[in-house]
Amino acid sequence: MSFDVTFLTLFPEAFPGILDVSIIGRARKQGIWSCETVDIREFGEGKHRQVDDTPAGGGAGMVLRPDIMAKAIDSVDRKKRPLIYMSPRGPTLKQEKVRELVSGPGMIILCGRFEGLDQRVIDEYEIEEISIGDFILAGGEVAAQTMAEACIRLLPDVAGNEESLEHESFETGLLEHPHYTKPRTWKNRPTPDVLLSGDHKKIDKWRLEESLALTKARRPDLYASFKLNLATNARLKDKS
Secondary structure, three states: OOEEEEEEEOOHHHOOHHHHOHHHHHHHHOOOEEEEEEEHHHHOEOOOOEOEEOOOOOOOOOEEOHHHHHHHHHOOOOOOOOEEEEOOOOOEOOHHHHHHHHOOOEEEEEOOOOOOEOHHHHHHOOOEEEEOOOOOOOOOHHHHHHHHHHHHOOOOOOOOOHHHHHOOOOOOOOOOOOOOOOOOEEOOEEOOHHHHOOOHHHHHHHHHHHHHHHHHHHOHHHHHHHHHHHHHHHHHHHHO
């Protein structure tokens, strides 16, 4: 069964975009996932297909109208897929959420522009808001592609190496350990001896220690959460 992704956008020419290259693009051609775009402008009114209007109460910018957006949303076969709006107001996308999304039949993603969507359409359709970080973009297209790629690469037969996926940053709750390849020494920087030892237990231990050290130094929030989860799991194990 295909993982079906629909993008509601004012710029359908932006898709598939980056999603049509490498393993993601190959997966689409193989039918593992599908990409549909809905041009919001087609539902606009008047000679210029207007989709927005001035904000109630005054202020700068324009707001996407709820009646126009409703027509665009209603034109899509939901297929029990979640309706998501890329918005800086939403919770930041985490790998846990990515795994939740990829377990379903796909998703419908609204790519905002201007000052955003009229709140009434968000409330009426119970649209889920998701952010990819604390910064501002010109629109939701890049954010939508980012979230889609995060999901698609986890689909069966896309990445091709399930073990590699399991050890990536955020999958274990830690940042990933450093990587090395040939040549053995480059610009007087040698590859750590342990990685060339052939002792997989020592290599695994080194990688875990490096992941812990990197996470503690660069993402203390993740490190604290990881330690808390370890302590919680230990207590649950003692009670069982």
